[in-house]
Amino acid sequence: MKMLSRKASCDSHGQDSSYFLGWQEYEKNPYHEVQNPNGIIQMGLAENQLSFDLLESWLASNTDALGLKRNGRSVFRELALFQDYHGFPAFKNELVEFMAKLRGYKVAFDPNKLVLMAGSTSANEILMFCLAEPGEAFLLPTPYYPGFDRDLKWRTGVEIVPIHCSSSNDFRITACALEEAYQRAQKLNLKVKGVLVTNPSNPLGSTLNRDELNHLIDFAIKKEVHIISDEIYSGTVFDSPSFISITEAVMEKHVDHETDLLGRIHIVYSLSKDLGLPGFRVGMIYSNNETVVAAATKMSSFGLVSSQTQFLLSNMLSDKKFTSKYIKENQRRLKKRKDMLVSGLRSAGIGCAKSNAGLFCWVDMRYLLRSDTFEAEKELWKRILFEVGLNISPGSSCHCSEPGWFRVCFANMSQETLKVAIRRIEVFAESSSSASGRENLSHQRSVRNSRRSLSKWVFPISSYNDHEPADR
Amino acid sequence: MKLLSRKAMCNTHGQDSSYFLGWQEYENNPFDEVQNRNGIIQMGLAENQLSFDLLESWLANNPDVAGFKRDGNSIFRELALFQDYHGLPSFKKALVEFMAEIRGNRVTFDPSRIVLTAGATSANETLMFCLAEAGEAFLLPTPYYPGFDRDLKWRTGAEIVPIHCTSSNGFQITASALEEAYQEAEKRNLRVKGVLVTNPSNPLGTTMTRNELNLLIKFITAKNIHLISDEIYSGTVFKHSPRFVSVMEVLKDRDYDKTEVWNRVHIVYSLSKDLGLPGFRVGAIYSNDDMVVAAATKMSSFGLVSSQTQYLLSALLSDKKFTKNYISENQKRLGKRQRMLVMGLQKAGISWLESNNAGLFCWVDMRHLLHSNTFEEEMELWKKIVYDVGLNISPGSSCHCSEPGWFRVCFANMSEATLNLAMQRLTDFVAEYSTANGHKRLHHSSKNSKKTSLTLPDKWLIRRLNWIRKIQKWLSRHLNWIEKIQNGC
Numbered sequence: 020m021k022m023l024s025r026k027a028s029c030d031s032h033g034q035d036s037s038y039f040l041g042w043q044e045y046e047k048n049p050y051h052e053v054q055n056p057n058g059i060i061q062m063g064l065a066e067n068q069l070s071f072d073l074l075e076s077w078l079a080s081n082t083d084a085l086g087l088k089r090n091g092r093s094v095f096r097e098l099a100l101f102q103d104y105h106g107f108p109a110f111k112n113e114l115v116e117f118m119a120k121l122r123g124y125k126v127a128f129d130p131n132k133l134v135l136m137a138g139s140t141s142a143n144e145i146l147m148f149c150l151a152e153p154g155e156a157f158l159l160p161t162p163y164y165p166g167f168d169r170d171l172k173w174r175t176g177v178e179i180v181p182i183h184c185s186s187s188n189d190f191r192i193t194a195c196a197l198e199e200a201y202q203r204a205q206k207l208n209l210k211v212k213g214v215l216v217t218n219p220s221n222p223l224g225s226t227l228n229r230d231e232l233n234h235l236i237d238f239a240i241k242k243e244v245h246i247i248s249d250e251i252y253s254g255t256v257f258d259s260p261s262f263i264s265i266t267e268a269v270m271e272k273h274v275d276h277e278t279d280l281l282g283r284i285h286i287v288y289s290l291s292k293d294l295g296l297p298g299f300r301v302g303m304i305y306s307n308n309e310t311v312v313a314a315a316t317k318m319s320s321f322g323l324v325s326s327q328t329q330f331l332l333s334n335m336l337s338d339k340k341f342t343s344k345y346i347k348e349n350q351r352r353l354k355k356r357k358d359m360l361v362s363g364l365r366s367a368g369i370g371c372a373k374s375n376a377g378l379f380c381w382v383d384m385r386y387l388l389r390s391d392t393f394e395a396e397k398e399l400w401k402r403i404l405f406e407v408g409l410n411i412s413p414g415s416s417c418h419c420s421e422p423g424w425f426r427v428c429f430a431n432m433s434q435e436t437l438k439v440a441i442r443r444i445e446v447f448a449e450s451s452s453s454a455s456g457r458e459n460l461s462h463q464r465s466v467r468n469s470r471r472s473l474s475k476w477v478f479p480i481s482s483y484n485d486h487e488p489a490d491r
Numbered sequence: 492m493k494l495l496s497r498k499a500m501c502n503t504h505g506q507d508s509s510y511f512l513g514w515q516e517y518e519n520n521p522f523d524e525v526q527n528r529n530g531i532i533q534m535g536l537a538e539n540q541l542s543f544d545l546l547e548s549w550l551a552n553n554p555d556v557a558g559f560k561r562d563g564n565s566i567f568r569e570l571a572l573f574q575d576y577h578g579l580p581s582f583k584k585a586l587v588e589f590m591a592e593i594r595g596n597r598v599t600f601d602p603s604r605i606v607l608t609a610g611a612t613s614a615n616e617t618l619m620f621c622l623a624e625a626g627e628a629f630l631l632p633t634p635y636y637p638g639f640d641r642d643l644k645w646r647t648g649a650e651i652v653p654i655h656c657t658s659s660n661g662f663q664i665t666a667s668a669l670e671e672a673y674q675e676a677e678k679r680n681l682r683v684k685g686v687l688v689t690n691p692s693n694p695l696g697t698t699m700t701r702n703e704l705n706l707l708i709k710f711i712t713a714k715n716i717h718l719i720s721d722e723i724y725s726g727t728v729f730k731h732s733p734r735f736v737s738v739m740e741v742l743k744d745r746d747y748d749k750t751e752v753w754n755r756v757h758i759v760y761s762l763s764k765d766l767g768l769p770g771f772r773v774g775a776i777y778s779n780d781d782m783v784v785a786a787a788t789k790m791s792s793f794g795l796v797s798s799q800t801q802y803l804l805s806a807l808l809s810d811k812k813f814t815k816n817y818i819s820e821n822q823k824r825l826g827k828r829q830r831m832l833v834m835g836l837q838k839a840g841i842s843w844l845e846s847n848n849a850g851l852f853c854w855v856d857m858r859h860l861l862h863s864n865t866f867e868e869e870m871e872l873w874k875k876i877v878y879d880v881g882l883n884i885s886p887g888s889s890c891h892c893s894e895p896g897w898f899r900v901c902f903a904n905m906s907e908a909t910l911n912l913a914m915q916r917l918t919d920f921v922a923e924y925s926t927a928n929g930h931k932r933l934h935h936s937s938k939n940s941k942k943t944s945l946t947l948p949d950k951w952l953i954r955r956l957n958w959i960r961k962i963q964k965w966l967s968r969h970l971n972w973i974e975k976i977q978n979g980c
Contacts, residue, residue, distance in 0.1 A: 022717075022755070027621040027786035071568045078559070078567065085558045087550070095550060096543050101770040102610075102763075137609050137772075138574075141793045148646055149499040153625075174620055174646075174790070245494075283494070291574075298573040298798030300609075314499035318646065321616055322609045322794030326770030327803065 026174055041400075041410040050408070052435065060440045063410045065221065065378045066431040067255070067295035069356060070349040074294070077341050084334035087327065094330070101326040104319050106135040110333035114303065117336050118288060121254045121346065126266045132305055134315040135329070137322035139251050139289035139302040140170050143215075145318045146285055146304060147175040149311050150245050156180050156209040157247070158200045160192045162381075162417035162424070164221045171215070180204040180211070183420045186383075189372060190223055192216070192231045197238045213245030213283070214238065219252040219262065222417050222426035223381045224357075224374030226256060232268035240274060245283040254293030254346060257354035258375035282308040290332065292378065293349070299328045353378070353430060356437070360429040363441030367448040378430040382411075385423030387451050396422040407447045409440055498646060513873070513883040522881070524909060532913045535883045537693065537851045538904040539727070539767035541824040545817050546766070549807060556806040559799070566802070573798040576791050578607040582805035586775060589808045590760060593726045593818060598739045600777060606787040607801070609772040609794035611723050611761035612642050615687075617790045618757055618776060619647040621783050622717050628652050628681040629719070630672045632664050634854075634890035634897070636693045643687070652676040652683070655893045658856070661846050662695055664688070664703045669710045685717030685755070686710065691724040691735060691849035694890050694899035698728060698849050704741045708752065717755045724850050726765030726818060729826030732848035754780040762804065764851060765821070771800045825903060828910070829853060832902040835914025839921045851903040855884075858896030860924060869895040880920045882913055 021028075041063055050058035078085060087095045101107065108130070115128035136142050151157065153176025159167065160182040171177055182200040184190040197214070204211045214235060218227045227235075239246045248265040256262040265284055274280055286305040291297035301324055304315050336342060360380055361371050372381040388395040393415045400413040403425075414424035429437060513535055522530035550557060559567040573579065580602070587600035608614040623629065625648025631639065632654040643649055654672040656662040669686070676683045686707060690699045711718045720738045728735045738756055747753055758777040763769035773796055776787050808814060832853055836843055844854040861868040866888045873886040876898075887897035902910055 022622075023780075023782055023786070024621055024624050027782060066572060068568070068572070071571065074571070075565060075567055082558060086554060087557060093547060093550075095547050096540070099543065099546070099768045099770050100538060100540070102772070137794045137797075138792075144793055149496055150494075152496050169789070169792070174793075243494075296571045298571050300574070300795050300797050308495075310495055310499055314495070317641070320610075320641070321613045321646075323772050325609075325772050325797035325800040328797040328799050331799065 041404050041412075044404055045410045048408075050436065050439075052433075056439075057408065059404065059408045059410050060436060060443075061410050061431065062428045062440060063412045063426075064431045065292070065426075065428050066297065067292055067349070067353075067378050068431050069352040070295060070345065073341075073345050073348060074296075074335075077335060077338065081334060081338075084331050087330065098326040098330050101329075102323060104316050104323060106133070106324070107326065107329040107333055109337070110329040111135065113333050113336035114288075115305075117342060118253075118305075120342065121293070122262065122264050122267065126264055126270070128305060132307060132312055134304045134306075134312060134319055135324050136302050136304070136315075136319040137300040137324055138291065138297070139249065139287050140166065141319075141322040142287045142289070142302040142304045143167070143170045143247070143249065144175060145315050146247055146287065146311075147171050147177045148318060149314050150247075150285075151175065151177045151212040153177065154209070155212045156204050156207075158182050158197070158204065158211060158214045160184050160190075160196070160214075160216060160220075162190070162222050162414055162419035162426075164217060165412075165416045165418075167215075177212075178204075178207075178209050180207070180209060181418055181420075182214070186372075186421055186424075189225075190220075190381075191228070192234055194234045194237070197234060201238075201242065211242065211244055213247060215247040215249065216265075217249040217251070218265065219250075219256060219376035221252065221377060222379060222412065222414075223372055224377035224379055225372065225381075226260060226262050226376050228260065229263060229268065232263060232265060233272065235265070236269060236272055236274065236280065239283060240278050240280055243283075245285065247285050247287060249287040251287065251289045252292050252377050253288070255350070255353055255378060256376040257350040257357065260375065262376070285311065294345075296332075299332070300324060301328065301332065356429045356434070359434070359437060360427065360441065363437075364427075364444065367441070367445040368452065369444065369448060372424075379426045379428040382425045382427050383423065384425055385421070387448070388423045391422055393422045399423075400425070403447070407443050409443060513877050513885075516877055517883045520881075522909065524906070528912075529881065531877065531881045531883050532909060532916075533883050533904065534901045534913060535885045535899070536904050537764065537899075537901050538769065539764055539821070539825075539851050540904050541828060542767060542817065542821045545813075545820060546768075546807075549810070549813050553806060553810075556803050559802070570798040570802055573801075574795060576788050576795060578605070578796070579798060579801040579805055581809070582801040583607065585805045585808035586760075587777075588811075589814055590725075590777075592811075592814060593765070594735070594737050594740060598737055598743060604777055604779060604784055606776045606778075606784060606791055607796045608774040608776060608787075608791050609796055610763065610769070611721065611759050611774040612638065613772075613791075613794040614759045614761070614774040614776045615639070615642045615719070615721065616647060617787050617794075618719055618759065618783075619643050619649045620790060621786050622719075622757075623647065623649045623684040626650065626681070627684045628676050630654050630669070630676065630683060630686045632656050632662075632668070632686075632688060632692075634662070634694050634887055634892035634899075636689060637885075637889045637891075639687075649684075650676075650679075650681050652679070652681060653891055653893075654686070658844075658894055658897075661697070661844060662692075662854075663700065664706060666706050666710070669706065673714065683714065683716055685719060687719040687721065689721040689723070690738070691722075691727065693724065693850060694852060694885065694887075695844060695854045696847040696850035696852050697844065697854075698733060698735045699738075701736055701741060704736060704738050705745075707738070708741065708745070708747065711755060712752050717757065719757050719759060721759040723759065723761045724764050725760070726821065727825055727851060728822060728849040729829055730819070730823045731826065735849065748779075754778075757783060766817075768804075771804070772796060773800065773804060825851070828902050828907075831907065831910055832900065832914070835911070835917065839914065839918040840925075841917070841921065852899050852901040855898045855900050856896065857898055858894070860921070861896050864895055866895045872896075873898070875924075876920070880916050882916060 045059045045061050048058045050060040087098055111130040111133050115130045115133055119127050156178040158180050161184055171179060180200050180203055182196045184192060201211055235246055246265060253262055289302040306312050364371055370383045374380055387399055396413055396415055403409050403411060412426040517531045517533050520530045522532040559565055559570055583602040583605050587602045587605055591599045608617055628650040630652050633656055643651060652672050652675055654668050656664060673683055707718055725735050742748060761774040778784050833843055842856045847853050860872055869886055869888055876882050876884060885899040
């Protein structure tokens with residue numbers, strides 16, 4: 020008899036993909052400014068390390084919250100015993116206020132509709148358990164966060180059907196792509212229960228625009244399906260256009276009264292990216308659907324947030340002066356860091372998708388591919404890992420339908436380290452450009468996809484460099 | 492099209508059972524030593540509140556730890572970023588050493604085989620996901636913790652088949668009960684993947700004997716299945732009582748650690764009961780099976796322990812002087828408290844499972860107070876105890892006990908004075924009840940038996956008194972406010 024379940028024995032947790040090779044290599048040979056300057060620089064980790072000083076300074080001035088005290092008196096017992104899955108009321112109140120602030124107060128949230136759980140990893144899985152049976156499907160626009168293959172599918176038995184987005188229109192979601200994905204699901208006999216988007220997008224680093232949101236809404240109304248909007252990066256929007264939450268878009272369309280759409284909109288949030296606190300495991304689901312809130316609340320028993328952490332962070336978020344300053348300064352630093360990376364890549368002749376959020380850039384290295392294939396992408400990725408010493412994430416790991424795109428993180432290292440990384444890229448790009456296959460590659464691409472033109476945001480190499488392409 | 496999943500819509504989370512009525516009633520009218528002395532005393536909550544002073548004093552002497560400091564240096568960044576599902580190494584090391592210490596160091600654990608999860612609730616569910624497919628079954632001895640119906644079955648689709656234990660032998664597991672449960676599962680076309688026991692037992696409050704453990708090992712060997720031993724109460728054995736014997740100890744003593752049965756035994760632990768820290772969400776799975784450890788580690792992503800908490804507790808548990816004193820003192824206090832409870836029960840003429848040597852509760856025998864030997868009668872008695880006596884205790888039926896009339900009564904979640912009051916109420920109730928119904932032990936059903944009429948006016952009075960108290964509280968709050976305004980505050 021089979022001793023373990025299929026879930027335990029299989030690999031649909033997705034962690035045996037060669038993508039993790041990069042992580043392993045980094046672990047074996049991690050870059051260190053002093054001790055290992057030739058090591059691999061980790062650029063595959065979407066962490067926000069830019070604003071810890073702000074948090075540390077707050078903590079230094081608020082030792083009571085750390086020491087589990089309120090007005091000088093210990094609340095240790097109260098917290099030690101607090102395991103109510105409805106969550107710490109003060110914390111939920113502060114969270115909804117913080118979420119509203121991030122949305123410029125264009126939307127308001129009700130703390131009674133917020134459910135806390137240990138990270139958005141848990142939140143996304145719980146929503147799957149609540150909204151879909153095993154064998155049913157959610158549509159996800161590509162490219163998407165690789166972790167979804169595990170979080171949404173592994174223990175739930177739910178399927179993901181990709182909505183193919185392409186560089187021809189900046190990877191925007193189109194009505195056509197939505198419909199096409201739906202049809203594909205039908206052909207596979209998969210009942211579609213909803214669409215899950217990450218907004219701002221990981222790995223694209225851009226916010227969804229109004230058109231996309233409206234397409235989603237129209238689609239959800241027509242097909243009577245759910246929309247899950249994972250807004251984990253909502254606080255990292257550092258540039259225009261401003262962030263439009265799904266709730267705001269629905270309100271503006273005034274469809275909430277005609278349809279029961281609002282009961283099918285669910286938001287996922289977390290403090291792992293905006294506040295840079297992935298270790299504290301703070302995630303949440305916000306839903307207007309009472310049954311979903313009730314079921315998710317009970318399911319959160321399987322991953323509650325530590326009361327010690329709820330107490331600390333409710334104090335922090337209740338300091339409005341701090342949160343305003345933090346949000347603004349954090350966004351300013353993210354923008355500065357992103358600009359640094361983008362201009363560094365540009366000087367190496369490498370373009371990026373235009374981005375206004377997130378902790379990474381979506382980088383176009385198609386011209387460095389030996390051929391327009393994922394095998395060539397994998398080869399390039401390995402070269403960048405082993406020869407250049409940068410662990411970046413290949414687009415194929417994000418299910419991108421076009422080879423040659425990479426996600427490159429910029430917020431998880433010091434400025435000096437980023438400069439080192441950029442220098443290495445410049446050197447690599449210079450040496451790669453003299454590879455003979457480059458001209459053939461351009462030809463292949465234009466033949467294969469004549470309607471695809473270089474979008475304006477991909478800086479043409481000839482405009483920005485002194486060298487003729489043939490010399491690079 | 493069905494909008495939500497069956498899991499979201501159904502009630503197999505088990506939280507609509509009448510058992511929760513008791514909780515609601517308590518919430519509506521909670522006892523307070525000063526403000527609401529006629530309120531309901533919560534005796535249905537297995538919390539350990541007896542040793543917080545020891546923890547608080549340790550925290551006061553170690554402020555650095557809560558302040559994210561190590562040797563005076565801030566490690567906030569390191570902790571803020573730490574989300575490695577392998578867990579904080581120093582915490583895992585301290586935790587396995589603590590587990591060994593609780594077992595008198597007769598067993599040792601390897602930190603690389605422990606998987607941290609957000610509470611034992613998460614650990615148990617994760618093990619189900621790892622060991623069973625939807626529709627497969629685990630055998631559980633009754634009575635068992637009501638939460639298992641949700642934790643083991645709800646999202647996993649696994650089934651529970653009870654191993655019926657009876658009072659005839661102190662509810663111990665027997666070979667024939669095991670076999671009978673296995674056959675029952677086969678009849679229902681359920682493939683049995685293992686047995687799950689809680690040791691020490693909830694709700695019995697007893698540790699398993701060596702004989703029971705040997706039976707279990709023999710059974711799982713013969714059937715080629717798993718054994719999960721939930722040892723969440725392992726640190727709550729009362730002082731001067733028969734000690735806790737872990738299944739690992741028995742396996743080791745019998746040289747099973749060289750066999751493949753060793754790989755099929757998994758332990759669940761948590762700091763919620765021994766340390767009284769359910770709010771901090773610290774649970775763990777310990778397994779000798781590499782694949783289980785690997786899969787459970789990845790699954791723990793869905794419920795990791797906050798790094799802030801891991802750090803605090805790794806420092807606490809690394810302080811061996813503290814842990815030695817804590818374990819001993821905590822067990823002493825639990826034993827003392829249990830003795831207080833049973834003396835009270837004795838005075839009320841109520842017996843209990845005398846093998847009670849661990850846990851935060853006592854398994855109490857109120858069969859003699861039933862009008863008939865039925866679960867309906869047990870419910871009636873339970874309601875009287877909730878509403879008329881004002882004690883929220885847990886009826887055996889909620890724990891799937893096969894015999895009516897048993898109740899789990901908690902003693903470690905209140906002060907001594909409150910416990911004394913609870914026992915007094917019980918004594919008074921039994922005296923009145925016995926007077927109204929005669930002292931006979933009633934085993935035959937008595938459909939026309941008159942319910943005691945003494946309770947109705949009492950119940951009405953209690954409710955009115957509580958209502959008046961609520962108004963008084965409201966008035967006094969508003970009067971304070973008005974005073975403040977008048978005084979220009």
